[in-house]
Amino acid sequence: MMKRATISDVAKRVGVSPTAVSFAFNNPSQLNAATVEQILAAARELGYAPNPHARALLSRRTGVLGVIVPQSLFAIYANPYFATFLQGIGSLCDDQALGLLTVSPLEGSLTSAIARAPVDGFIIVGLNENHDEVAPLRKRGIPVVIVDGHAHTTTSVNVDDEDGAYAAARHLLSHGHPHLTILTFEPVPLLEAHKASVGANRLQGYRRAVQEAGLEWAAQLVEPSISGVEDGEHCFLFLWEQGQRPTAVLCMSDAVAIGVVRAALQLGLRVPDDLEVIGFDDIPAANLITPSLSTVHQPIFEKGRTAAELLVARLEGDTPAETVVLATELVLRGTTR
Amino acid sequence: MMKRATISDVAKRVGVSPTAVSFAFNNPSQLNAATVEQILAAARELGYAPNPHARALLSRRTGVLGVIVPQSLFAIYANPYFATFLQGIGSLCDDQALGLLTVSPLEGSLTSAIARAPVDGFIIVGLNENHDEVAPLRKRGIPVVIVDGHAHTTTSVNVDDEDGAYAAARHLLSHGHPHLTILTFEPVPLLEAHKASVGANRLQGYRRAVQEAGLEWAAQLVEPSISGVEDGEHCFLFLWEQGQRPTAVLCMSDAVAIGVVRAALQLGLRVPDDLEVIGFDDIPAANLITPSLSTVHQPIFEKGRTAAELLVARLEGDTPAETVVLATELVLRGTTR
DNA sequence: CTGTTAGCGCTTTCAT
C-alpha cells in the first residue's frame, strides 16, 4: 500500500499551486479550462484523490449518519425490528446521498464509540438523553435525535407504547380471563428503574388496563423473558412446568410472542381457544406464522424515516427540538378470539 | 449548537500546553497524576471532546469498516440475504470494536461514495475489481476486499456459485424433466457481459449440467425475473399465461423461488408433484415456507465474517492477497421430490 | 514530567 499522492504532489507535477488543484476539483469554473484539464490529467496519473479526513476536518461534514444501538451489531442485524427501522433511515439516506453507520458499544462502553464515530449526526435508539453514556454526546456538538427514549433538549421520536399496551390488555381482559400473564423485557424492578423506557411505558399501559378493569395488579403474573423467540418459548414452557396454566399472554415483543405460541402448540394447546396471545411491534413475521399473531402495530419504518428526516433538518439549519409520538394500533389476527 | 471547545482552549484554561492535554487523554501515564486530574476537570467544564476528524487525519484510522453495496440502502436492509451477510461482518466488528458503514451509490455513482466515505477499509459486494466505478478505490490507498466478484490484485471472497448451480440443475435433470425453466437475475446477454459475475457463474453451472445430460441448452427456457418474491411470482404467472407449462424451475435466488412456489400454489399446482423448484442462497425464509424450499445453500454469514476478517488483517499488516472460495451445498427439502 | 515545534492534507480569504 504505497503512500498516497497529496494535493501538492499534483500541484508540483503541473507547476501550479495547491490552491489551483483544490479549485480544479471543487470549483472548476474559477479556473482556466485548460489548466483544469491539465490538473485533472496529472491527478489521474498520480492516482490522486482528495483525503476525506482532511476534508471533514475543514468542512465538518462527512456525509454519514450514525445510528447508535444498545446491542451488538450481530444482534442488531439479526433483529427484524431493526431491519425495518434501518430501512426507514436508509431510505432517507438514499434520498440525501448519505452513508449509514451503525455503532455499538465499543469496548463495553458507548462513550468511546460516540467520541470516535465520524458522523454528522446521531440517531440514538433506546436510551434516554440523560443516560450516563449519552451525555458525552453533547460535547461532540453535533445534532442528535433520540428514538425510543426520552429527551428534553433535543428531538425525539417515539411511539405511543403505553397506549398500545393498554389497548392490548384491555382487549384480552374483555374476554373475561381470570388473570393475565405478562412477559417483559427485564425484571420489573429494573424496568421501573428505567423511567420512561419503552418497557416501562408498555408495562404501565398493561397496568392501567388491569386497574381500570377493577382487577388487582399484583394478581397478574409478570415474568421477564428477555427477548427472542427461544426466550419466549422457554419462558412459557418453564411456567407450564411450574404448574401455571395461563389462558392469556401479553408479550412486549413479537419475537417472544411467537415463541410462546410455538411452546403452546408443542404442549398441545389450541391457540386461540385455550390460549390467547398478543405481541408487540408487528414485525413482518407476525403475519407469516400460523396462526397469525395478534399484536400491537407500531410504524417501525416510519419511525426510522422520521428520525432521519428530523436529524437531517437539524443538520442543515438550527431546527427547534421536536417531540414526535407516532400512534400504535391493535391488530387482531389469529392468536386472539 | 455553540462552538466546540478545542484542545488549546483546555490547555489555556489549565495553563499547560496542548500536548499535555493530548497526553491526558491518550497517554495519562506520561503525566503527573495531579495534572491529568486538572486537565480532565477543565475538559469536563468546557465540555471538551477530541475532534474525531482531526484525529483521523493524523492517525489514518477511523475505526470503521465500509461496505459498498450495489443497491440502495433501502433495498439492502429489506433483503434477508444482506441481513445475514451484515451479521457476519457485524460479528467481527463487535469483536474488534469497529463501526460498520453501509454506503450505496451516491448521486447515482459509486465513485463519489467511495471517495468520501470515512473508513479504514472497504468490503465491496457484487462488483469486480476492474469495474469502472471500483477502480477509483485504488486511489484511496486503503485495503479492499471483494465479495461476490473477481479480483486480481486484492483479496476476494466468493462461494462456488457454478458448482452449486450445477448440482441443482443436475438433480432436477435426473428426475427426467423434458426441459428446465431457469429464472435469472438479468437478461442473458447482460448476464454474460458481466463476466465472472455471480449470475454468470450460476448460469454457467446450469448450462454445464444441461450439456452433460446431453440436452440442448437452447431448448431450455431462460427468463429474467429480476429479484424479489413478487418478481418471481409475476414471472411464473406470466409464463403460465403464455401457455408455458414448466415442470421444473431453477431460480437464481430464494426470493424468486418463493414467489414461483406461491404462484404455482395459486394456480392449483401441487408442489413438488406437478412442479419442482430449487432456489439459491438458503435464506432463513427458505426453511419457513410450506412446502419448505429446496435450495443451494451458501454460507452467507461466514462469507461476511471471513471478508471482514481478511480486511482487518490487511489493515493491520500487509497481508498478501488471498482468493477464498467457500463451498455451496445442495439442500433438498419440500419443493423437490 | 512538560513544552516547543512541526506538520497531517486540505480549503479559503486576500492579494496579485
Place this chain on the structure above:
DNA sequence: ATGAAAGCGCTAACAG
C-alpha cells in the same frame, strides 16, 4: 485567473 499564507484540531518528535 492564479498564488501565498493561514489555519481546521490534533499528535508526535524532540528538547529541556
